Amino acid sequence: MTARDSDTAAEAGASRAGRRLPVADARQVARAVRAALGGRWWSLAGVVAILTAGAAADLIAPAALGGLVDAVESGETGTAWLWTLGAAMVGGALVGAVLTAVGVVTASRLYETVIAQLRERMVARAFELPQGMVEEAGSGDLVSRATDDVAEISQAAPRIVPALTSSLFTIAVTLVGIAVVDYRYALAVAVIVPIHVFAVRWYLRNAPQVYTAQRAAMAERAHHLLTSLHGIDTVHAYRLQDRHNARIARASWQVVGWELRARVVQNRFFGRLNVAEFLGMTGLLVVGYLLVTNDLGTLGGATTAIMFFIRLFNPINSLLIVIDDMQSALASLARIVGVIDATPEPQEPGHDAVSAPGDADDREDAADNGEDDAVSALADAGAPPVLALRDVAFHYDPDRPVLNGVSLEIGRTETVALVGPSGAGKSTVAALAAGVHEPTAGSVRRPPAAEGRDRDLVLITQEVHVFAATLRENLTLAAPSADDEQVRAALATVGADGLLARLPEGLDTVVGTEGHSLTPAEAQLLALARMVLADPAVAILDEATAEAGSAHAGTLDSATAAALSGRAGLVVAHRLDQAKACDRILVIESGRIIEEGSHTDLRALGGTYAALWEAWSRQTAPR
Numbered sequence: 001m002t003a004r005d006s007d008t009a010a011e012a013g014a015s016r017a018g019r020r021l022p023v024a025d026a027r028q029v030a031r032a033v034r035a036a037l038g039g040r041w042w043s044l045a046g047v048v049a050i051l052t053a054g055a056a057a058d059l060i061a062p063a064a065l066g067g068l069v070d071a072v073e074s075g076e077t078g079t080a081w082l083w084t085l086g087a088a089m090v091g092g093a094l095v096g097a098v099l100t101a102v103g104v105v106t107a108s109r110l111y112e113t114v115i116a117q118l119r120e121r122m123v124a125r126a127f128e129l130p131q132g133m134v135e136e137a138g139s140g141d142l143v144s145r146a147t148d149d150v151a152e153i154s155q156a157a158p159r160i161v162p163a164l165t166s167s168l169f170t171i172a173v174t175l176v177g178i179a180v181v182d183y184r185y186a187l188a189v190a191v192i193v194p195i196h197v198f199a200v201r202w203y204l205r206n207a208p209q210v211y212t213a214q215r216a217a218m219a220e221r222a223h224h225l226l227t228s229l230h231g232i233d234t235v236h237a238y239r240l241q242d243r244h245n246a247r248i249a250r251a252s253w254q255v256v257g258w259e260l261r262a263r264v265v266q267n268r269f270f271g272r273l274n275v276a277e278f279l280g281m282t283g284l285l286v287v288g289y290l291l292v293t294n295d296l297g298t299l300g301g302a303t304t305a306i307m308f309f310i311r312l313f314n315p316i317n318s319l320l321i322v323i324d325d326m327q328s329a330l331a332s333l334a335r336i337v338g339v340i341d342a343t344p345e346p347q348e349p350g351h352d353a354v355s356a357p358g359d360a361d362d363r364e365d366a367a368d369n370g371e372d373d374a375v376s377a378l379a380d381a382g383a384p385p386v387l388a389l390r391d392v393a394f395h396y397d398p399d400r401p402v403l404n405g406v407s408l409e410i411g412r413t414e415t416v417a418l419v420g421p422s423g424a425g426k427s428t429v430a431a432l433a434a435g436v437h438e439p440t441a442g443s444v445r446r447p448p449a450a451e452g453r454d455r456d457l458v459l460i461t462q463e464v465h466v467f468a469a470t471l472r473e474n475l476t477l478a479a480p481s482a483d484d485e486q487v488r489a490a491l492a493t494v495g496a497d498g499l500l501a502r503l504p505e506g507l508d509t510v511v512g513t514e515g516h517s518l519t520p521a522e523a524q525l526l527a528l529a530r531m532v533l534a535d536p537a538v539a540i541l542d543e544a545t546a547e548a549g550s551a552h553a554g555t556l557d558s559a560t561a562a563a564l565s566g567r568a569g570l571v572v573a574h575r576l577d578q579a580k581a582c583d584r585i586l587v588i589e590s591g592r593i594i595e596e597g598s599h600t601d602l603r604a605l606g607g608t609y610a611a612l613w614e615a616w617s618r619q620t621a622p623r
């Protein structure tokens, strides 16, 4: 794909409605949380017990205050009783504070562990999902779930658990306490119940959609940011900064808009709660006044009832506030569990894999025996192909078919080149062969699973990533059990032993962004050496050595030939001398294979390939 195409594709990806990764339903969320809690039910019960005891201790102070008022008013109580009541108030407050603190810390530890487990499971699952599914959703969607959504839950969980446990208990005990002082106080307070019920129902009707839309807007913003950063060179090269800035700004304003809507919903909710508090307190004061002036109750009783009611504000509010947190956290949790439970769309029957004939040792033997390419190709004759596409059709956009009726077969030691004009569909064929996408019609047969990979196949594209790690780690990530000798041998195979000698600490040199930076050609040699270590049955190179510059073309071509030796190779050739080196060449135009044969045959044919070759030879001839 050219730089412009990659930008166009990025734009298409950014603008299309794109199927996002799934969002779990309530049952899936409950199941995932139960699984993440594992055997920690006892810890959870301990947290609830500690917080409940803390809430009970907190009720001592207001009850003692009422007693104090009555004692002072009667004027007959000794100072010893007053001291006892004072000590009870202080003791109750201290015990309540300590128990609540212990409960909150224990709860936080428990919930952080559960959240960490969910995040780990989500990331692990994301690596297993088909690349095409993640690409279609946009990597921003996944990143936003692993960051924004996890942060949302982490922030909400420590508030939700104490509120749900201690607040519920405090509310229940306090209401009983008010009724014990005088049932008429309880009746006055009961006025708040319908208002709260109405407020919560209104909130639950309005808040979830706003939070879900807010999270989706955040994911869209992350997607645009990542797309622009990922293609920053292209953005600069084509002066697309303004367009990308505008797109990011639009996505950011969407987030701002949804944030504001969320705040409006919250404020209206809390406004309703304040009305309930106002009406409850007014009722209590009126009832208290009537009871005390008519000698039906004491001033201390009224004080206790009012203190109890004031004490209800916090637990009621924290319970209702956590409904807000819970809505928000549940929206995030549903997005995380959505990835954990995500299943790729079922493959059509034709997409099954077939066993690759021969194993890695056979391939090594073939290479060691020095069989030249032509002989290898002949040896493949009659053997089943290791990679086969039959009548494959594919589209990114249903209105624009990209491939139609593409069939190709590759023998186990054969290299096949794909050539054709820009936009013909070469990279798409490579992506289908590698399993990045599945065809919309036809079938693809790939080699079956190999150690550490779900298919015995490796795809290398232009975008070679050098991880910020040692050279050894960069290579052994493809073959974790490889020792230093094998790593050095792989580097030597692709002619990168010179690179190794130049690095100050050899295999221990840190390369990538935080260490010794590699040139594009060196990065591509690294990718080829990594593939040699992985030793797949099929190697697919999508213009893997196209961008390293013509000065390195010869080195990279020899490295490619060595890396492909003894295995099946599908090479999307940017330079036609890469195609010439392959056993067979397929010419693709407008999504169809129009010519097929060796370099010599196709030149003799005098068709499209011959014309491409003439044009390319003229262009590259020394002047």
Ligand SMILES: Nc1ncnc2c1ncn2[C@@H]1O[C@H](COP(=O)(O)OP(=O)(O)OP(=O)(O)O)[C@@H](O)[C@H]1O
Pocket (backbone or CB within 6 Å): 001, 002, 005, 008, 009, 012, 013, 396, 397, 402, 420, 421, 422, 423, 424, 425, 426, 427, 428, 429
């Ligand atoms: N992710 C995508 N979304 C939408 N359209 C795409 C996407 N990738 C490629 N296309 C379109 O599909 C068609 C074939 O693209 P493809 O990259 O396979 O061609 P190519 O032959 O490899 O081109 P090039 O040599 O320029 O890389 C082009 O029209 C391209 O714009």
